[in-house]
Amino acid sequence: GAVVSQHPSWVICKSGTSVKIECRSLDFQATTMFWYRQFPKQSLMLMATSNEGSKATYEQGVEKDKFLINHASLTLSTLTVTSAHPEDSSFYICSARTQGATEAFFGQGTRLTVV
């Protein structure tokens, strides 16, 4: 299957700082990318959907000014958690799909810990 890579795999940051997470499709062009968040022992919750070259569409309850998403190329999307707080600590996962494809492929996830 197609490969989606996230970086970093884990990050620890101080409260109030910003953290950027990258999501890359390595062997296909990702026209659409999705960002999910997963708290311990819970399922994945969709945060936002981004199409290359367009502004992201955020799910209800997700602050767009806090979780900045950029999808400037067909192989890269970034999620920036601005002014992170301990409650933002979570497992962030991206997925990517190419136009016309029915399945999406997921990155390995990024565990963010805000101290």
Next chain:
Amino acid sequence: DAKTTQPTSMDCAEGRAANLPCNHSTISGNEYVYWYRQIHSQGPQYIIHGLKNNETNEMASLIITEDRKSSTLILPHATLRDTAVYYCIVRGTGANNLFFGTGTRLTVIP
């Protein structure tokens, strides 16, 4: 809202077939059934998907009932590495994202 119902957990002996059921009684005609799994602390992994015919690939088989109201994912020879949470998801061709329910936690026992 979740469109699927799965058992919370299941056990399976190593080497035996694991049969994971999923109910999707409100599935509509253009919606596919997808299966993903998530091994602890990793991103979900695509397994298989189908519309109405049974499907098989190198990982698993997907059996969809004739009325499409339920399906079963079959791992023919479960190994310890198949221990994971398995998600059954229905999605239409026009829909963008995948909605993850609570899934089934499969534990393969030595």
